[in-house]
Amino acid sequence: MKKQTRFFFLFCGLLLAFFMTSCIKDEKANVECDIEDITVAQEDLITYIKIDRNRATVSMKRKSSNFEEEINPTYIVSEGATYTIENQTDQDAVHIEYVKVTSEDKQYSKTYTVIYTPTEIPEYFGFEYWSLDGKYEKSYEHGMTITNSDGTTEHYPEIDLYLWDSGNLGFSAVASGKGAKDYPTFSTDDAHSGSKAAKLVTRKTGTLGASLGKPIAAGNIFLGEFSGKGINLMSEPLKATRFGYPYDKIPTSFDVYFKYTPGTYAYTGETFTTREGTPDFCAIYAVFFDNVKAKAENPLNIPTLDGSNVFTSSSIIAIANLHTCDNAEYRQWEKGTDGEWKFVNIPFKSVDENVDYRTLIDPERLKKQEYSLTIVCCSSYYGDFFEGAIDSELTVDDITIHYEK
Amino acid sequence: MKKISIYRLIATAVAIAFTLPTFATNMARENQPEKPLVEKYNAYKASKVYEFSVKAGFNIGGTSPMGLPAEIRQINSFGPTLSLSIGGDVIRWFTPKWGVNLGLRFETKGMETDATVKNYTIKLLNDGSYIEGIYTGDVVTKVNNQYLSIPIQAAYKVNHRWNLKAGAYVSFLLRGNFDGEAKNGYMRTHPTEPKLETDAPYDFSADINRFDCGLDVGAEFVAYKHLSIYGDLTWGLTPIFPGDFTAVGFKMYNVYLNIGFAYVF
Known part of the structure; x- marks a missing residue:
């Protein structure tokens, strides 16, 4: 009797274990390709940063006299995503960067137009x-x-x-x-x-x-x-x-x-x-x-x-x-x-x-x-x-x- | 309406389960001369080709994908919910060892899960059409499906204590509920569209397959003369949503362990 009871519970336990085996798979590469944030060298020069679907405006208090030194932006992108600056233009007060962000899984990308200007x-x-x-x-x-x-x-x-x-x-x-x-x-x-x-x-x-x-x-x-x-x-x-x-x-x-x-x-x-x-x-x-x-x-x-x-x-x-x-x-x-x-x-x-x-x-x-x-x-x-x-x-x-x- | 007719069906099944042994006993009595009580009982036992039982138990398990998809990153909680089952079985023994088990079970298969997901496809129903999106955050899923199930199994008597059963079941959905909420995260309508930090409720109850079938493997331990403990693993082979249903990005199956007590007549 005792042995049989034990057998019963062993049987149930095995069944339970059988379908508890579903386990968490390795994480898939991320599909996101956003610019999450933009940081600049001199934060106090910025009045606001507005990031849209595929453009961003970084508004400055005044013209930047030295973009590399004063602004030198870093783009914080979606987890795993990478970015390249495809092009940039400089017209005195307005600096524009075209930033291509590619998702970790390489399936999605967006090119942001980022304007730095007063x-x-x-x-x-x-x-x-x-x-x-x-x-x-x-x-x-x-x-x-x-x-x-x-x-x-x-x-x-x-x-x-x-x-x-x-x-x-x-x-x-x-x-x-x-x-x-x-x-x-x-x-x-x-x-x-x-x-x-x-x-x-x-x-x-x-x-x-x-x-x-x-x-x-x-x-x-x-x-x-x-x-x-x-x-x-x-x-x-x-x-x-x-x-x-x-x-x-x-x-x-x-x-x-x-x-x-x-x-x-x-x-x-x-x-x-x-x-x-x-x-x-x-x-x-x-x-x-x-x-x-x-x-x-x-x-x-x-x-x-x-x-x-x-x-x-x-x-x-x-x-x-x-x-x-x-x-x-x-x-x-x-x-x-x-x-x-x-x-x-x-x-x-x-x-x-x-x-x-x-x-x-x-x-x-x-x-x-x-x-x-x-x-x-x-x-x-x-x-x-x-x-x-x-x-x-x-x-x-x-x-x-x-x-x- | 549907519910009432189901209860009537179950009542009929239970009534049959109760009355049939009486007939069997009467028939046995007619065919045999007078004998002492113990002998009479043993003879009856040996000649018993039909074995009836009524069962009450509960389902514990999940309506789950076979292998979690990669979009599910973590299961935060899992609750089996109160999923009861009642029903009856009849075993026709063809030899002292082998028989066929046919049953009728009114049961609930339910669960509640909370999972952390990443880029998980969700579809939200609005005015009859779907809005598709991907969600990163937590997804709470509540399943509560009532089925009328018919197991058909081969039964094998290991000894006077143990019966093993293996076969299949068919289930008919009486009332389905599959809903939940995506929360604590954000949704996008496409990977390149902006984030929307929002909760998103969903309800796919109306889409659940009316029919489910799968494997049913179980064991029964006769603890006392009339009382046994049983366990049946029911493994769904038909996905709970139809093939053309794409709002959940993977196929889900009912995998439940039905455990309970049986009263054997």
Whole structure:
């Protein structure tokens, strides 16, 4: 009996051991071919580094007088990947490197265009230039002007600067078989001037988006970067929008031409059920803030605001918001413009009404690019909270920033 | 609806399993003259060509690829979940040593795993079509499939304590659940597209094969006159997803050990 019992357990043990033999195989060579980060010799010369799908902008506080010494970049690439610099061009203030990154398994490669240059937010945006960035469109500025410390300017007509970004990358995770014009942000020929304008449409994100509590994706465009790095897009989607670039002038107001048609029905998630049935309205605003303070407040230590604090951060100096501007007629248009183009000029206002925001700005720090500016347009005002009416359409064109000269 | 009819089927099977031995006993009684009780019992035992049992046990194992694919870097946790089985067997002994075992088993095959993956292909269902991507991070998989299984095995009586069985089984899916979540990592729609640090839930329940078959090898130890302990290794040979299903980049099979007690009539 005892012997037989032992035999039984031995038998069972052998069976168990039999299918526990599945073991971990050797790791496959990595397929990734990204530039993860760029480090330079003199970090304090850099205002920001923006790394996109296949391009990067390394913005500098001033022209580099000796690239090899001051910049001498090192590219941190995906695990196992290698890179070669295929080509480089040098035009005084602008240094461009074409960096080919090849994955460890040699199956994938990308050539990044990395621009090292002082950048400026231009006075005017026409939304004339768009490129197909993977599956969706991105607006860029063709031609770049920089201002030297002595006040002289230099123009680089061939340089493309990608200053605008949108949430299209986030939408790509739920977009199956969607064309560029089915994304929330894309270009349109229906322009106020020139041949193109930015069109922002609130889209349904489908069963998957809805199951994740994100039933809509509002069309948006902003000065900054949309990044799915360093945060969990599901739990903190508001942090994916990194708002703002350094701005060394004091902004006073901005102009924009826009058309708005709110969607046919309101779609609200669980958080703001009170808005169900209320009409949608759009968001057009600009925020000027202290980027040193913003950096200190930012858990990722980057000098930008994001969707969670763009109206509430203590770093904010002034806000110009269509929704809260003094002109009642303008405020009406955020609910719809009856298919017409409307011009608005929205002045910046202090957060604290009793204080003139100009007095909060340190001219020395302004020169050192320690303040930043962002402009945000969105087809649903609460789109960042995934609230809005599907098919709300906002078209924006011809943005001009006014500043103290 | 489906569930109810299955329960009825099982009830019928159990009822048959209980009533048949009574018939057998009655028949044996008619054919034999009066004898002392012990002798009568021994004679009955020897003449017993049908052996019935009801079984209750549990499944422990995995719905797993045969050999882990290289994309799975580490198994962080594995939970067998509560996977019960009930059923009955009938053995027809053709010789004192050899017989055929036919059974009916209502069972759950389930597990829960958490694995660290690298560049693991995932497909997310949205509005009826798939979004394909590769994920690096953790993938939690939950499997809970209910089957009605029919094992057919050759039975060999080693001695009065031990029976060995070997054969095959066929299973019909009653209710399938295969879902999970990719988390703590990032997804890309293609190796050259940007990273998206995100969680991604998936649910392939609707795609599970309605039918499963494989090998069934087991042993039964008769501990007491009516009570035995058994173990059956069921090794699936048909992948749990159809051939044209590509959302999981490798074929997965049901490999489970069914352990439990049997009441032998």
